[in-house]
Amino acid sequence: MSLDQIVDGLSEVSCDVLVIGGGTAGPMAALKAKLKNPKANVVLLEKANVKRSGAISMGMDGLNNAVIPGYATPEQYTKEITIANDGIVDQKAVYKYAQNCYKIIEELDSFGIRFLKNENGDYAVKKVHHIGTYVLPMPNGETVKKALYRQLRRARILISNRYMATRLLKSSDGRIAGAISVNTRTAEILVIKAKAVILCMGAAGRLGLPTSGYMFGTYENAANSGDGYAMAYHAGAALANLECYQINPLIKDYNGPACAYVAGPFGAFTANNEGSRFIECDYWSGQMMLEFYNELLSGKGPVFLQLKHLHPDTISEIESTLHKVERPTRGLFQQGRGVDYRNDSIEMHISEIGFCSGHSASGVFVDDNARTTVPGLYAAGDMASVPHNYMLGAFTNGSVAGIDAMEFADNHDFAEFDAADVAMERDRVLAPTRREDGIPPNQVEYKTRRLVNDYLQPPKVTRKYELGMRRLAETREDMQEHMIARNAHELLRALEVQSIMDCADMAVHASLYREESRWGLYHWRTDFPEKDNENWFCHTLLSKQNGKMTSEKRAVEPYVVPIADDEKDLYDKQRIRASA
Numbered sequence: 001m002s003l004d005q006i007v008d009g010l011s012e013v014s015c016d017v018l019v020i021g022g023g024t025a026g027p028m029a030a031l032k033a034k035l036k037n038p039k040a041n042v043v044l045l046e047k048a049n050v051k052r053s054g055a056i057s058m059g060m061d062g063l064n065n066a067v068i069p070g071y072a073t074p075e076q077y078t079k080e081i082t083i084a085n086d087g088i089v090d091q092k093a094v095y096k097y098a099q100n101c102y103k104i105i106e107e108l109d110s111f112g113i114r115f116l117k118n119e120n121g122d123y124a125v126k127k128v129h130h131i132g133t134y135v136l137p138m139p140n141g142e143t144v145k146k147a148l149y150r151q152l153r154r155a156r157i158l159i160s161n162r163y164m165a166t167r168l169l170k171s172s173d174g175r176i177a178g179a180i181s182v183n184t185r186t187a188e189i190l191v192i193k194a195k196a197v198i199l200c201m202g203a204a205g206r207l208g209l210p211t212s213g214y215m216f217g218t219y220e221n222a223a224n225s226g227d228g229y230a231m232a233y234h235a236g237a238a239l240a241n242l243e244c245y246q247i248n249p250l251i252k253d254y255n256g257p258a259c260a261y262v263a264g265p266f267g268a269f270t271a272n273n274e275g276s277r278f279i280e281c282d283y284w285s286g287q288m289m290l291e292f293y294n295e296l297l298s299g300k301g302p303v304f305l306q307l308k309h310l311h312p313d314t315i316s317e318i319e320s321t322l323h324k325v326e327r328p329t330r331g332l333f334q335q336g337r338g339v340d341y342r343n344d345s346i347e348m349h350i351s352e353i354g355f356c357s358g359h360s361a362s363g364v365f366v367d368d369n370a371r372t373t374v375p376g377l378y379a380a381g382d383m384a385s386v387p388h389n390y391m392l393g394a395f396t397n398g399s400v401a402g403i404d405a406m407e408f409a410d411n412h413d414f415a416e417f418d419a420a421d422v423a424m425e426r427d428r429v430l431a432p433t434r435r436e437d438g439i440p441p442n443q444v445e446y447k448t449r450r451l452v453n454d455y456l457q458p459p460k461v462t463r464k465y466e467l468g469m470r471r472l473a474e475t476r477e478d479m480q481e482h483m484i485a486r487n488a489h490e491l492l493r494a495l496e497v498q499s500i501m502d503c504a505d506m507a508v509h510a511s512l513y514r515e516e517s518r519w520g521l522y523h524w525r526t527d528f529p530e531k532d533n534e535n536w537f538c539h540t541l542l543s544k545q546n547g548k549m550t551s552e553k554r555a556v557e558p559y560v561v562p563i564a565d566d567e568k569d570l571y572d573k574q575r576i577r578a579s580a
């Protein structure tokens with residue numbers, strides 16, 4: 001049989017809890033579910049290979065949001081994230097994370113993942129955020145995935161690598177019943193019946209096109225094509241604040257983090273072309289990105305990460321993390337460009353858009369138990385709506401989801417789904433394989449993502465969005481009628497581009513719905529340039545109702561941690577003001 005040849009096959013298995021996505025949140029969710037009920041069957045389904053998949057596949061430089069006793073309190077953290085997110089936060093979930101994440105750090109430590117400690121053996125936390133101190137470096141963070149994988153093997157979690165989930169199954173009363181997936185090497189269909197399902201499929205990281213022009217040169221793990229967002233949408237789950245995009249300050253043409261979180265505590269900073277600081281704080285937020293954008297347009301760009309003023313030994317120490325842990329290709333890239341941090345600054349730019357709650361707030365709506373609006377369906381990590389929750393949030397909320405989902409599974413039997421739904425999905429999945437000739441998926445994807453850049457990249461202009469919507473609809477028609485997949489690998493790409501298209505449509509819909517500007521650059525609408533707290537101090541929830549994309553407002557839950565009036569706009573004051 002030739003490589004990736006399409007095989008006709010359909011099989012069905014069942015489990016108590018199905019976790020989809022084996023990157024960061026997924027392994028932790030699977031582990032906690034299994035530990036909660038060791039007799040139950042837990043399946044971890046992954047599009048790639050759990051050993052090296054997801055945002056942390058190569059490792060991670062540090063924890064961006066560790067709430068460590070002695071450095072910070074859950075109340076301080078909850079306040080910081082509320083302000084960073086312009087107040088649109090259901091604090092209960094953030095507060096619960098802040099209360100639980102320290103236990104998870106200790107647990108990760110016990111798995112063999114090492115965090116920076118001082119001479120007394122205490123965690124050595126650094127300040128990067130605007131107000132508090134939450135960054136915990138991981139000098140040998142390249143061990144994360146291996147350590148996690150060992151735990152999965154020990155707990156005998158059933159791992160299904162190379163299966164891409166495509167749609168969720170529900171019963172007629174709306175409860176979750178399982179998922180449909182396709183083997184990425186053979187195109188065989190696997191139906192998994194499950195009492196509870198946890199979605200951990202990461203950010204929608206292939207929405208816009210990187211300025212380098214490389215389709216897979218994304219900041220996010222390139223396998224994260226927004227399948228989780230699309231699947232939740234088609235299952236009728238609500239998605240929150242999708243107009244609050246992810247846009248990152250990245251290394252120009254490399255699209256990796258620069259990374260002020262690592263270098264900042266050593267004295268590096270973001271500077272303009274004159275070598276001056278222009279932002280108060282390097283912590284990523286929409287407000288910070290707006291100042292970054294303004295600086296680029298002001299004639300004082302490009303913007304750089306500046307560290308050449310530091311002692312050469314300090315620079316070597318920074319390099320030992322930045323060039324070895326999270327993105328080992330970075331050193332090679334800089335070398336190729338002839339950039340030596342001792343003499344040169346690192347040119348940065350603004351990334352394309354994406355959805356990611358890990359860095360902003362756009363995600364499948366979840367409560368503080370990681371429950372979505374579909375009974376039995378959970379979400380955690382970058383695709384769930386808990387804002388700014390990064391890697392430790394993925395672990396902590398993955399843990400919450402795993403425990404709650406197993407409780408759900410223990411108290412429910414399998415829900416029945418309609419066999420016609422499987423047949424319909426099989427037809428949809430395989431449609432591109434049944435055409436003799438047509439457009440390959442990479443061309444449809446390139447066009448879709450170019451349209452996203454042309455029309456959707458902020459500042460958001462209503463007229464551009466309306467045009468973008470039309471162009472995307474035309475491309476969707478081409479995709480549905482003419483896209484071909486000549487082998488199983490191309491089929492994977494064809495399915496991914498359908499998720500990307502769904503995410504692009506959701507981005508348009510959500511952005512046009514919120515008629516104000518908020519979250520700095522993330523949702524800057526030129527036709528509604530002001531923040532309008534009177535009408536828009538609320539979440540927006542997008543969902544599929546009677547087959548149509550619909551948006552509605554949802555009130556922000558009463559705060560657990562009060563925010564004083566003079567604190568509310570602290571993140572709006574990012575620009576350094578000249579003092580007399």
Ligand SMILES: Cc1cc2nc3c(=O)[nH]c(=O)nc-3n(C[C@H](O)[C@H](O)[C@H](O)COP(=O)(O)OP(=O)(O)OC[C@H]3O[C@@H](n4cnc5c(N)ncnc54)[C@H](O)[C@@H]3O)c2cc1C
Pocket residue numbers: 020021022023024025026045046047048053054055056060061062063064065163164165166200201202203219220221223224225227228256257326358359380381382383389390391392394
């Ligand atoms: C370059 C980079 C640097 C970062 N640096 C830091 C840092 O220093 N500190 C920090 O705290 N955070 C950092 N983060 C954020 C952190 O890594 C993420 O918030 C976190 O890892 C997200 O976890 P997740 O489980 O949601 O997604 P992921 O870990 O990305 O996992 C998603 C998984 O789902 C799988 N998947 C996707 N679609 C399907 C499908 N259809 N079927 C089956 N499987 C599927 C993917 O293959 C992947 O394995 C960084 C992120 C990036 C991208």
